[in-house]
Structures are given as C-alpha cells and as structure tokens.
Amino acid sequence: MMILKGENRSRARDLARGSYQFRVTEDILIAMEDLGISKSDLARKLGISKSRISQLLKGNSNMTIGTLSDIAYELGLNLDKTFKEYSEQRYPLNSARPSGQSLSKRAVGNRE
Numbered sequence: 001m002m003i004l005k006g007e008n009r010s011r012a013r014d015l016a017r018g019s020y021q022f023r024v025t026e027d028i029l030i031a032m033e034d035l036g037i038s039k040s041d042l043a044r045k046l047g048i049s050k051s052r053i054s055q056l057l058k059g060n061s062n063m064t065i066g067t068l069s070d071i072a073y074e075l076g077l078n079l080d081k082t083f084k085e086y087s088e089q090r091y092p093l094n095s096a097r098p099s100g101q102s103l104s105k106r107a108v109g110n111r112e
C-alpha cells in the first residue's frame with residue numbers, strides 16, 4: 001500500500017468520506033423507499049424536523065453516530081456490518097476471545 005502525504009492524503013480522505021456518506025445515505029433512502037417511510041414519517045419517529053432529515057440525507061449536515069443508530073433502529077436496519085471485514089479477520093467466529101478482555105483492549109494491545 002502506498003503512503004500518501006500532505007495534500008494527496010487530504011484529498012484521498014475527502015474522497016473516502018464522500019463515498020462513505022453517499023453509500024450510507026443511499027442505503028437509508030433505499031430502505032425508506034422499500035418500507036414506504038417518507039422523510040416526514042422518519043422525522044416524526046425521531047422527533048426532529050423533516051428539514052433536518054433532508055439535510056442529513058443530502059449530506060449537507062454531518063450525521064453523528066447517535067443519529068445514524070437512531071435512524072437504523074427506526075428503519076429496522078442493522079449496523080453490525082461496520083468494519084465487518086476488519087472484525088472478521090481479527091476475531092473469527094470460531095475462536096473465543098480471552099476472558100475479561102474487550103475487543104478494544106485486544107485491538108490496542110496488538111498494535112504495539
């Protein structure tokens with residue numbers, strides 16, 4: 001893997017951010033369409049305005065993890081795929097985690 005520096009790294013990060021935002025908001029919009037839930041319906045369920053939902057789903061406003069999880073909950077979506085490939089490589093389903101050790105502690109310990 002090539003290490004990017006300076007402006008190239010910043011541009012690559014911006015492109016990745018845009019791609020992630022697009023994919024997440026697109027998935028939400030598709031789920032809403034499949035479920036027959038309008039932006040107004042979702043806004044009402046979340047207790048926020050329709051215009052706020054529109055801002056979030058257009059990418060005009062930064063969506064917090066809390067808001068994303070609230071939206072996922074209301075749409076019956078599962079966020080367990082976040083970093084799925086990474087997690088599956090580090091913690092195969094057939095191997096038990098050491099007792100008393102959380103994922104984050106194990107992950108941090110293995111970086112050293």
